[in-house]
Amino acid sequence: xxxxxxxxxxxxxxxxxxxxxxxxxxxxxxxxxxxxxxxxxxxxxxxxxxxxxxxxxxxxxxxxxxxxxxxxxxxxxxxxxxxxxxxxxxxxxxxxxxxxxxxxxxxxxxxxxxxxxxxxxxxxxxxxxxxxxxxxxxxxxxxxxxxxxxxxxxxxxxxxxxxxxxxxxxxxxxxxxxxxxxxxxxxxxxxxxxxxxxxxxxxxxxxxxxxxxxxxxxxxxxxxxxxxxxxxxxxxxxxxxxxxxxxxxxxxxxxxxxxxxxxxxxxxxxxxxxxxxxxxxxxxxxxxxxxxxxxxxxxxxxxxxxxxxxxxxxxxxxxxxxxxxxxxxxxxxxxxxxxxxxxxxxxxxxxxxxxxxxxxxxxxxxxxxxxxxxxxx
Amino acid sequence: xxxxxxxxxxxxxxxxxxxxxxxxxxxxxxxxxxxxxxxxxxxxxxxxxxxxxxxxxxxxxxxxxxxxxxxxxxxxxxxxxxxxxxxxxxxxxxxxxxxxxxxxxxxxxxxxxxxxxxxxxxxxxxxxxxxxxxxxxxxxxxxxxxxxxxxxxxxxxxxxxxxxxxxxxxxxxxxxxxxxxxxxxxxxxxxxxxxxxxxxxxxxxxxxxxxxxxxxxxxxxxxxxxxxxxxxxxxxxxxxxxxxxxxxxxxxxxxxxxxxxxxxxxxxxxxxxxxxxxxxxxxxxxxxxxxxxxxxxxxxxxxxxxxxxx
Numbered sequence: 001x002x003x004x005x006x007x008x009x010x011x012x013x014x015x016x017x018x019x020x021x022x023x024x025x026x027x028x029x030x031x032x033x034x035x036x037x038x039x040x041x042x043x044x045x046x047x048x049x050x051x052x053x054x055x056x057x058x059x060x061x062x063x064x065x066x067x068x069x070x071x072x073x074x075x076x077x078x079x080x081x082x083x084x085x086x087x088x089x090x091x092x093x094x095x096x097x098x099x100x101x102x103x104x105x106x107x108x109x110x111x112x113x114x115x116x117x118x119x120x121x122x123x124x125x126x127x128x129x130x131x132x133x134x135x136x137x138x139x140x141x142x143x144x145x146x147x148x149x150x151x152x153x154x155x156x157x158x159x160x161x162x163x164x165x166x167x168x169x170x171x172x173x174x175x176x177x178x179x180x181x182x183x184x185x186x187x188x189x190x191x192x193x194x195x196x197x198x199x200x201x202x203x204x205x206x207x208x209x210x211x212x213x214x215x216x217x218x219x220x221x222x223x224x225x226x227x228x229x230x231x232x233x234x235x236x237x238x239x240x241x242x243x244x245x246x247x248x249x250x251x252x253x254x255x256x257x258x259x260x261x262x263x264x265x266x267x268x269x270x271x272x273x274x275x276x277x278x279x280x281x282x283x284x285x286x287x288x289x290x291x292x293x294x295x296x297x298x299x300x301x302x303x304x305x306x307x308x309x310x311x312x313x314x315x316x317x318x319x320x321x322x323x324x325x326x327x328x329x330x331x332x333x334x335x336x337x338x339x340x341x342x343x344x345x346x347x348x349x350x351x352x353x354x355x356x357x358x359x360x361x362x363x364x365x366x367x368x369x370x371x372x373x374x375x376x377x
Numbered sequence: 378x379x380x381x382x383x384x385x386x387x388x389x390x391x392x393x394x395x396x397x398x399x400x401x402x403x404x405x406x407x408x409x410x411x412x413x414x415x416x417x418x419x420x421x422x423x424x425x426x427x428x429x430x431x432x433x434x435x436x437x438x439x440x441x442x443x444x445x446x447x448x449x450x451x452x453x454x455x456x457x458x459x460x461x462x463x464x465x466x467x468x469x470x471x472x473x474x475x476x477x478x479x480x481x482x483x484x485x486x487x488x489x490x491x492x493x494x495x496x497x498x499x500x501x502x503x504x505x506x507x508x509x510x511x512x513x514x515x516x517x518x519x520x521x522x523x524x525x526x527x528x529x530x531x532x533x534x535x536x537x538x539x540x541x542x543x544x545x546x547x548x549x550x551x552x553x554x555x556x557x558x559x560x561x562x563x564x565x566x567x568x569x570x571x572x573x574x575x576x577x578x579x580x581x582x583x584x585x586x587x588x589x590x591x592x593x594x595x596x597x598x599x600x601x602x603x604x605x606x607x608x609x610x611x612x613x614x615x616x617x618x619x620x621x622x623x624x625x626x627x628x629x630x631x632x633x634x635x636x637x638x639x640x641x642x643x644x645x646x647x648x649x650x651x652x653x654x655x656x657x658x659x660x661x662x663x664x665x666x667x668x669x670x671x672x673x674x675x676x677x678x679x680x681x682x683x684x685x686x687x
Contacts, residue, residue: 160422163468184425187422
């Protein structure tokens with residue numbers, strides 16, 4: 001199994017100020033902890049990953065809130081490509097409805113040209129959920145599903161063959177040829193996140209491989225994935241591996257690990273609730289997001305178990321405990337690669353680095369020996 | 378048998394296209410590329426597709442390597458695309474190669490052999506033979522098994538298959554375990570093939586079209602007797618690998634394909650010839666819309682699996 005590290009760039013301690021400002025209250029204009037300081041120090045995660053034998057470095061796409069500061073993962077990874085020598089690079093994810101799919105294909109292709117034949121760009125895509133993000137980018141969230149479906153088709157064709165002829169409602173593409181010309185089929189490294197029933201259906205039908213980012217619940221993600229496996233089989237596609245994101249905290253002692261995991265994973269879960277507004281009432285009213293609406297209704301009754309269950313389900317502990325939990329999850333999800341998040345919430349970089357280096361030394365070698373079977377229906 | 382009902386509307390659309398023999402070479406190539414544009418349909422996913430350039434007899438020879446999911450070594454298919462000796466590219470036949478790669482779980486090496494009229498006979502088959510030799514010698518690198526190589530191609534690519542198999546026999550290898558010819562060109566046009574009259578026009582590829590293609594391919598008509606141009610004219614067909622020949626009832630090339638099958642059988646080569654009724658020259662690539670095409674692909678896949686298991 002391959003092992004990756006994902007860079008998140010959260011400024012967790014800024015949430016209270018951010019939300020107050022959003023509500024129009026009089027608050028300081030700037031975050032207490034500098035965004036740019038966090039942005040720069042987390043580049044260290046890429047350097048550590050490259051030096052310690054990780055297979056890949058990943059990042060994400062979000063906009064406007066303290067949840068992260070990576071607004072364009074392909075731009076970010078192009079910089080990472082230049083400061084590393086060995087690792088593959090991955091997006092988890094490029095949110096398709098926020099981009100022109102032709103430009104996404106071009107950006108992936110250009111990054112592939114920088115990397116050459118021995119390093120890969122793994123292109124994870126998704127549909128996006130954040131209301132503030134859709135609003136800020138000026139895209140009607142009710143169009144998300146249609147834009148996503150069409151973008152995925154345009155992107156897949158361009159990455160597979162460098163050519164596209166497509167006539168859709170949102171995108172019309174004719175006689176297009178990518179430059180620089182492809183040296184290989186880049187769609188073999190196309191993966192897609194799906195948090196809703198609708199998205200799961202779309203990606204299963206198109207035979208796109210699943211990338212799982214369990215920002216809310218591992219149980220829910222596994223249930224979604226089982227449904228995907230059935231739909232994928234019914235569409236005539238062979239079983240596939242998955243790629244899975246997991247939050248982790250590794251320490252020499254179980255108590256130290258628990259203290260770290262409990263503090264920062266709960267902070268992370270809280271940041272997800274706040275960024276996605278998972279407690280809000282808006283989701284049930286948006287076309288294609290009704291399932292999140294139902295989830296929000298449930299969460300609003302009592303969100304604290306959500307934050308706790310996030311920390312309880314992700315792998316943390318001593319190296320041995322971590323290996324055991326990751327092995328269990330890797331087999332359950334049928335993964336060929338796990339992207340670990342080492343720094344989240346308000347965790348200081350020094351603490352993340354300590355956990356990550358211990359992981360690289362004591363956990364990673366055992367995980368690389370795993371060969372989980374693809375998930376069958 | 379009348380035109381297959383599923384084919385009828387497709388054929389009606391196709392007959393609105395200009396006839397290739399009325400076009401310049403540039404126009405014909407543009408039309409073929411546009412008609413078969415790679416980006417029109419959702420791609421068929423395979424584990425990897427890599428473009429490479431290998432040394433060929435005329436300089437750089439581009440190839441495209443398709444690898445299936447799973448762990449190798451996989452059997453190897455050399456694929457020579459249809460062209461009328463003049464047109465088409467790795468891109469126009471990309472989808473078919475992906476289908477073979479998945480259906481039979483083999484590595485497919487598709488060869489961008491040189492085309493006429495810039496490169497006349499025997500540039501094309503010499504490239505196909507060189508690529509086959511190269512692939513056999515680099516099988517490890519391709520994650521392929523050099524003991525299980527099949528040649529495959531459609532139309533003029535079927536001609537490349539027959540000729541490359543002759544060359545491999547005549548020149549001491551590489552050893553081949555099968556030759557798959559889909560609606561192949563096996564002979565220079567000559568009287569005696571009823572399909573040239575019966576299907577000479579109205580079904581896409583025309584008799585006049587075949588003469589136009591051959592005119593670009595050969596340096597002069599005398600070359601038509603060279604078995605590396607017209608494999609049916611080979612004096613000795615013994616020792617060739619087992620063959621599957623697919624023909625189409627409404628194809629100009631039907632009778633020469635079946636005749637080559639008959640000659641191979643007479644020479645003791647295990648051969649299977651199947652004619653698909655009510656369909657035209659280009660039917661095999663229409664698996665998305667024609668049941669006949671799906672049936673043919675099922676037959677071809679079963680034959681390939683059996684050859685690769687030998």
